[in-house]
Amino acid sequence: MDNYPALIVVAPLLAALFAGIAAWIEERLSYPIAVIGLAISTFSAIMTLMTVIASGTIHYRMAGWAPPMGIEYRIDLLNAMVLLLVSGIAFLNLIASYKSVEQETSDRAGSFYTIYLLFVTGLLGVTATGDLFNLYVLIEITSLTSYAMVALGDKDRGPLASLNYVFIGVIGASFYLLGVGYLYLITGSLNMMDVAGILPALKGSSTVLVAFILCMIGVWIKMALFPMHVWLPNAYSYSPVAFARMVAPLMTKVMVYVMIRLMVTVFGFEYIFETLNIADAVVWLATLAILAGGVMALAQKNLKKMLTYIIVCEIGYMVGGAWMGNQLGMTGAILHILNDAIMTFALFLAVGNMVYKLKKVDLTDLKGLFGKMPWTMTGFVLAAFSIIGVPPTCGFFSKWYLILGALEKGAYHFAAALIISSLICAVLFFKVFEICFFEPMSEGHGHGESHSQVAIEEAPISMLIITGFVSLSLIVVGLYSGTIVNTIILPFLK
Amino acid sequence: MTDLLPLIVAKYNYWLYVILMMIGLYAMIAKNNLIKKLVGMNIFQTAIILFYVSIGYKKDATIPIIQSAHGGGHGAHEAAIHAADYINPLPHVLMLTAIVVSVATFGVAMALAVRVYQRYQTLEEDELRMRLSEK
Amino acid sequence: MRVLAFIIVCLTGALLLYGTGEFPDWGDPQSPASVHLSNVYIEKALEQTQVPNLVTAVLADYRGFDTMFETAVVFCAGLACFLLLRDFREKKERYYRHTPTGVILHVKDSKKIIKVGKEFAHMDKNWVPSDLIIKSVCRILIPFIQIYALYVVAHGDFSPGGGFQGGVIFGSSLILLAISYDLKTLVRRIKEKVLGIWAAVGVLIYVGIAAICMPMGGNFLDYSVLAPLVWDPHHVRALGMLGVEIGVGIAVTAVMAIIYINIVSEGRHEEGL
Amino acid sequence: MHWPIDLIVLTFVIFCAIAAISVKDLLGTAILFGAYSFMMCLLWAVMGAVDVAFTEASVGAGVSTVFFVAAVFRTSRRTKD
Numbered sequence: 001m002d003n004y005p006a007l008i009v010v011a012p013l014l015a016a017l018f019a020g021i022a023a024w025i026e027e028r029l030s031y032p033i034a035v036i037g038l039a040i041s042t043f044s045a046i047m048t049l050m051t052v053i054a055s056g057t058i059h060y061r062m063a064g065w066a067p068p069m070g071i072e073y074r075i076d077l078l079n080a081m082v083l084l085l086v087s088g089i090a091f092l093n094l095i096a097s098y099k100s101v102e103q104e105t106s107d108r109a110g111s112f113y114t115i116y117l118l119f120v121t122g123l124l125g126v127t128a129t130g131d132l133f134n135l136y137v138l139i140e141i142t143s144l145t146s147y148a149m150v151a152l153g154d155k156d157r158g159p160l161a162s163l164n165y166v167f168i169g170v171i172g173a174s175f176y177l178l179g180v181g182y183l184y185l186i187t188g189s190l191n192m193m194d195v196a197g198i199l200p201a202l203k204g205s206s207t208v209l210v211a212f213i214l215c216m217i218g219v220w221i222k223m224a225l226f227p228m229h230v231w232l233p234n235a236y237s238y239s240p241v242a243f244a245r246m247v248a249p250l251m252t253k254v255m256v257y258v259m260i261r262l263m264v265t266v267f268g269f270e271y272i273f274e275t276l277n278i279a280d281a282v283v284w285l286a287t288l289a290i291l292a293g294g295v296m297a298l299a300q301k302n303l304k305k306m307l308t309y310i311i312v313c314e315i316g317y318m319v320g321g322a323w324m325g326n327q328l329g330m331t332g333a334i335l336h337i338l339n340d341a342i343m344t345f346a347l348f349l350a351v352g353n354m355v356y357k358l359k360k361v362d363l364t365d366l367k368g369l370f371g372k373m374p375w376t377m378t379g380f381v382l383a384a385f386s387i388i389g390v391p392p393t394c395g396f397f398s399k400w401y402l403i404l405g406a407l408e409k410g411a412y413h414f415a416a417a418l419i420i421s422s423l424i425c426a427v428l429f430f431k432v433f434e435i436c437f438f439e440p441m442s443e444g445h446g447h448g449e450s451h452s453q454v455a456i457e458e459a460p461i462s463m464l465i466i467t468g469f470v471s472l473s474l475i476v477v478g479l480y481s482g483t484i485v486n487t488i489i490l491p492f493l494k
Numbered sequence: 495m496t497d498l499l500p501l502i503v504a505k506y507n508y509w510l511y512v513i514l515m516m517i518g519l520y521a522m523i524a525k526n527n528l529i530k531k532l533v534g535m536n537i538f539q540t541a542i543i544l545f546y547v548s549i550g551y552k553k554d555a556t557i558p559i560i561q562s563a564h565g566g567g568h569g570a571h572e573a574a575i576h577a578a579d580y581i582n583p584l585p586h587v588l589m590l591t592a593i594v595v596s597v598a599t600f601g602v603a604m605a606l607a608v609r610v611y612q613r614y615q616t617l618e619e620d621e622l623r624m625r626l627s628e629k
Numbered sequence: 630m631r632v633l634a635f636i637i638v639c640l641t642g643a644l645l646l647y648g649t650g651e652f653p654d655w656g657d658p659q660s661p662a663s664v665h666l667s668n669v670y671i672e673k674a675l676e677q678t679q680v681p682n683l684v685t686a687v688l689a690d691y692r693g694f695d696t697m698f699e700t701a702v703v704f705c706a707g708l709a710c711f712l713l714l715r716d717f718r719e720k721k722e723r724y725y726r727h728t729p730t731g732v733i734l735h736v737k738d739s740k741k742i743i744k745v746g747k748e749f750a751h752m753d754k755n756w757v758p759s760d761l762i763i764k765s766v767c768r769i770l771i772p773f774i775q776i777y778a779l780y781v782v783a784h785g786d787f788s789p790g791g792g793f794q795g796g797v798i799f800g801s802s803l804i805l806l807a808i809s810y811d812l813k814t815l816v817r818r819i820k821e822k823v824l825g826i827w828a829a830v831g832v833l834i835y836v837g838i839a840a841i842c843m844p845m846g847g848n849f850l851d852y853s854v855l856a857p858l859v860w861d862p863h864h865v866r867a868l869g870m871l872g873v874e875i876g877v878g879i880a881v882t883a884v885m886a887i888i889y890i891n892i893v894s895e896g897r898h899e900e901g902l
Numbered sequence: 903m904h905w906p907i908d909l910i911v912l913t914f915v916i917f918c919a920i921a922a923i924s925v926k927d928l929l930g931t932a933i934l935f936g937a938y939s940f941m942m943c944l945l946w947a948v949m950g951a952v953d954v955a956f957t958e959a960s961v962g963a964g965v966s967t968v969f970f971v972a973a974v975f976r977t978s979r980r981t982k983d
Contacts, residue, residue: 006849013701014836019707022827024822064851068666071694103731111712118705125698133588138700140595144702147602148709151609159609160622166603167522170535177592178542181646184585185549188665198665210648395684503905504654510650514919516642521923524634526982529928529973533935537919538941542964543954550661551949551980553656556684558950559788560675575672578658581950582667583674583683586740587706589954591683594793597961601888604973605710607861607891611977618982684953789952797960804968885965893972901972 004044004072005060006164008083008457009041009124010210010339010381012090016117030110031098032080034117038091041124045087050081053487067130068194074130077492078334081218081484084255085338087249089345090120096349096466097275099459100356104240112152116243119145123179123254132190132266135171135258142254143169146247156237168221168231174217176218182211183266194264194481199267203275211304211486212267212276219262223255225315226289233308241352244304249344253337256318260333263322264493273325280411287417289313294424303361306428310387311451313421314340320414321402329405334489335481336398342477344393346383346470350376353459353467369436375464376437379471380425384429389422392452394478401477401485507548514541528610529619532603539596544591549583556584643790652897689790689870693850697835699793700877704832709886710869711777711825714896715823752812759810766810774802782878786867792874796831796881811896812901815886821898823892824883833845838872907948915941928974928981936967 015037022029052058052075060073070393075083093115122141147169184190185200186207196328200209218269224232236248263272273279293313300306318340321333350380353376354361354369386393399418406415458464477484510575518541521534611617614625653660670687680686688696725734725743728750731860736743743749779801785791807815839850847854856862893901918938925931939962947955 003849006843009842010836010849014833014840017704017829017833017836021826021833024825040528041718061848062850063690064848064853065691069669070691108712111708114708115705115712118701118708121701131695133591133692134695134698137591137595137702138693140599141702141705144598144705146600147606148705148712151606151713156613159613160605160626161526163603163606163610166599166606167535168600170539171519171522173851174538175540178545178645181542181549184546185652185660185662187595188661188663188667190584190588190666197663205651206729207648207651210644213644227858260619288789428638495923503909504657505652505654506905506909506912508649508652509646509739510916512645513644513916515645516638517916517919517923518810519641520634523637524631525923526983527928529970529977530923530931530981530983533922533931535933536966537923537938537964540939540958544942546952547946547949547951548655549660550667550951551656552658555638555658555791556950558671559896559952560681575675577668577671578751579945580671580683582663583670583687583805584667585662586951586954587687589697590688590793590953590957591695592955593718593954593961594974595702597966599931600966601706601892602709602713604892604969605888608895608973608976612895617977622636627710682953789956791953794953794956794960795959797965801960801964801968804965888969889965889972890971893975895976902976 002060005058005075005128006062007044008041009121009128009410011044012037012087012117012124015040016036016114018116019345020191022397023114025107028115030316030331034094034113035091037117038087038094038120040468041120042087042091045080045084045489048075048417049084052080053078054119055491066190070129070178070192070294071134071194072191073128074193075128075366077488078257079127081488082254083124084118085341086123086127086254087251089341090116090123090246091343092348092466092470093242093246095351096463097245097464101240101242101354102397104242108152111237112240112242115148115312117479119149119243119328120245123250125259126254130192130197134179136180137178139173139258142251143173146243146251149239149243149247153240153243154300157234158238161231161238164338165231165235166469168228172221174218175214175221177484179211179214179218181415182207183423186211191419196268203271208271212272215262216259219255219259219397220319221233222320223240223259223315224312224318225254226285226312228313229312229315232312233305236311237302237304238390240252241355244347245352246349248308248311248339248348249314249428252315252347253341254317254323256333256337258426259319260322269325275363278324279325282323283320283411283473284413285411286316286323286393287320287414288431289316290417290421296420297428298424301363303351303363303366305345306363307351310425311344312430314344314387314459316421317399317402317418320349320411320417321405324402324405324411324414326405326410327490328408329490330493331485332398332401332403334492335401335485338484339398339477339481340392343386343474344468346379346467346474347387349382349467349470353463356459356463357457363432363435366432366436373459374456374459376467379440381433381465382471382474384425384432388425388429391447392478392482393474397478397481399439434463505555508545509552511541511545512547514544526619528607528619532600533543535603536600538597540591543592545598546585546589546592550582552578552581555579557581558586638883670824672736674702678870679864680867680870682786682788684695685785685791685870689873690852690866693839693870693873696851696873696877700832700835700880703881703884704828707828707887708890709889710827714891715898716896723750726752763809767805771806772775774805775799778802778878778882782874783871784871785874792877793873793881796878796883799878799882800889803882804889807889807893809899812890813899814900816890819886821887824887827883828880828887829878831878834876834879835873836863836868838876911945911948913943915945921950926981926983928979929971930972932967932974935970936963939963939966945979 019030019033058077062071122138125138151158187195220230297306297309318333322330386395387395389399403415502554518538674686678686723736731767778795781790781793848891852866856865922934943955943958
């Protein structure tokens with residue numbers, strides 16, 4: 001079977017279509033179809049990752065045409081890792097969300113799964129492809145699906161938030177498309193490797209410079225880097241929980257991946273850090289993003305909104321690390337894609353369980369939650385520790401690399417911002433813990449006894465198992481981060 | 495004048511696509527009505543399509559349909575095909591896809607606009623902002 | 630806001646104009662874009678795919694993978710419109726028309742449903758007497774438009790056109806039916822369920838043809854391995870493209886109708902333009 | 903020698919675009935927008951992009967305008983800018 005790379009993307013697409021047909025004929029069939037599709041995809045992703053580690057980069061030619069003419073999937077270590085991450089998270093989330101989809105969008109569950117699968121297809125395709133234009137089409141699939149989902153979640157404010165998201169999303173995608181156009185005009189090719197081969201000869205060209213800036217702006221808008229972040233908090237907090245749990249960890253990370261791919265593979269380090277002198281400015285922008293994200297998170301009263309601002313903050317980490325221009329920073333950024341996806345997923349899983357039981361998650365609604373949902377809160381605490389960066393969890397290690405990278409470059413402001421933002425996160429989460437743990441449900445009797453008296457009302461078992469599994473994997477990934485760096489990231493950067 | 499004309503002809507398309515893009519972008523950011531913004535969005539996208547099509551144009555070349563083979567005989571393509579005779583087909587292909595994507599986005603955006611109107615009875619941004627702050 | 634917009638627009642414009650400085654001249658046959666890849670397509674496509682329309686050849690074969698996702702985007706848009714707008718609740722107020730007398734009944738209670746038949750007919754709220762000329766002209770035109778649409782799909786290999794354009798034209802013939810008669814006529818003739826399934830089936834034809842290539846021993850989308858399945862192995866790629874274009878056409882037709890019906894009736898499928 | 907047609911049509915396109923975003927009646931915007939799309943289609947046909955022109959004629963000037971009119975029918979025609 002050499003077709004695993006194609007199967008990763010095609011299995012969810014086929015499943016989406018069958019689920020779409022099933023939605024009209026027998027709606028209950030949609031869910032098992034979706035599970036099968038994503039299971040195949042995850043399995044193929046695991047096989048692909050193993051093949052890549054064992055025997056190096058895979059080239060898969062779509063329609064059998066040689067690369068610059070046809071579209072090629074070029075899967076190296078970084079791709080393979082992100083592919084497994086995306087399909088794995090989508091699969092686990094799908095298993096966890098059966099109940100919450102039933103609760104939130106019961107009458108349209110079939111269509112929900114179809115859109116969900118199409119979104120996953122888009123993300124996987126963005127990650128796997130080796131063609132600049134194909135990337136654009138797939139970005140549009142992910143955008144269209146998320147527009148629909150945002151409007152679907154909150155019936156009241158959703159449509160307006162979604163329409164604003166459409167405007168910003170289209171500007172972002174169009175800038176990227178324009179950048180690709182400039183690249184095509186000057187090189188005559190769309191394949192990433194082919195373009196990368198031609199570009200060094202055109203070093204001083206203003207067209208290449210403009211192409212680079214346009215692509216970067218487009219990708220930054222899509223990943224919600226600080227001044228372009230306005231769409232993200234509303235969009236993510238209004239979409240249905242089952243979707244938010246997947247889009248929050250994955251969408252921005254995949255866009256960070258796209259940025260790293262453009263930097264490393266297409267334009268090349270040499271061009272970015274030696275010919276251009278904008279790395280310092282971008283690191284400053286990332287610093288600002290971290291601080292602004294942290295401060296705005298402090299101001300929120302709703303748990304979901306607060307977490308979305310933390311995402312804005314985390315994007316700053318990764319962009320800053322990638323633009324540090326040294327190996328340590330890049331290692332940190334790539335490791336943080338993995339870690340941040342898992343820890344955001346764990347956080348949102350816990351929040352999803354809370355929403356399932358409480359309906360609203362304003363901070364004041366969380367009183368006495370430790371007693372009511374002990375397992376969910378354990379997962380939440382682990383994930384929060386990881387975001388803060390407490391040692392055995394995985395969040396610590398990527399921050400460590402990022403700080404080392406910043407110190408090596410001499411970007412002390414970035415290192416300081418990282419530490420400050422960790423403190424802000426600590427303050428934020430301890431505020432939440434305080435409410436959940438010490439403030440009793442109603443008229444309580446102090447903190448000691450209250451949680452033995454409150455009846456335990458946990459989320460369904462399927463959601464809890466996934467929450468527990470993902471929270472534990474935070475520690476496992478943390479302990480094995482040395483292995484991940486040595487087998488995947490360092491060989492990739494060489 | 496004799497020097498100016500070739501320059502204008504050589505770059506006119508590219509300049510005007512920039513102007514069209516600026517019009518579209520301006521409408522998207524500054525206009526108050528959501529439907530007007532959508533029109534701006536579409537102008538923005540067509541400007542990009544114009545840019546791509548301009549890349550593909552080649553002087554003294556014909557449309558990218560190979561003529562000798564019309565009717566599809568087996569031996570018809572024995573006559574040599576010169577690349578210089580035909581316009582570059584690749585940007586056209588890309589733009590077909592881009593047009594489709596833009597109409598899909600347009601349809602979804604229109605559906606959203608209808609939903610927004612159902613909820614707030616207006617599509618003017620300032621009025622929407624007022625409604626939102628009232629609650 | 631306007632000042633800010635103006636500044637952003639001017640900055641973008643300046644950036645883009647700066648980029649045009651080193652562009653090759655418009656229509657220059659020696660520009661990199663016209664030399665590097667396109668020559669290979671122009672010289673090889675007919676020989677390799679047996680399709681004289683280079684755009685179709687590149688669209689459905691060399692870059693068929695893009696087109697597959699483009700179709701998925703269309704499907705996605707249709708689904709999104711359906712999810713956003715479709716409203717299954719019955720309308721409370723109804724209007725009926727007593728056919729023999731022309732009297733209009735306004736029923737406010739949703740439980741009282743008058744049987745629609747010979748005596749009574751459904752009517753829209755803002756009803757206008759239908760124009761005989763428009764009705765008859767459209768009635769004559771629609772079949773021809775549809776045949777033209779089929780021609781465009783089928784002849785996409787040889788002349789401009791293809792699945793997408795044909796699908797849009799077919800879809801607009803359905804929309805024309807809804808506009809010239811009324812929305813109910815269209816909804817009665819083509820059930821919503823049929824449209825929904827068609828949209829998915831159209832994309833499925835595309836992905837299915839592409840996916841069959843994998844068990845047959847080729848890469849994804851590699852039509853050439855389908856040769857044993859078709860009657861004319863020499864033209865297997867052209868036939869593969871035709872199949873794919875038919876899928877695109879079906880999907881696009883259905884989606885255009887879905888989007889129109891949902892927007893114009895606010896998702897109630899009862900009355901509209 | 904296509905460039906004179908190209909120049910003239912391009913200028914028309916710009917006029918249509920400006921008019922479409924500045925007219926105060928949304929139905930008028932819809933029609934001007936259709937005209938804009940059709941001009942674009944003409945331009946692309948002149949540049950030899952027949953497939954793109956065909957698509958734009960059926961999509962931009964056709965179906966998009968219909969969606970537009972449908973949406974205006976369900977919302978409002980009035981606008982302040």
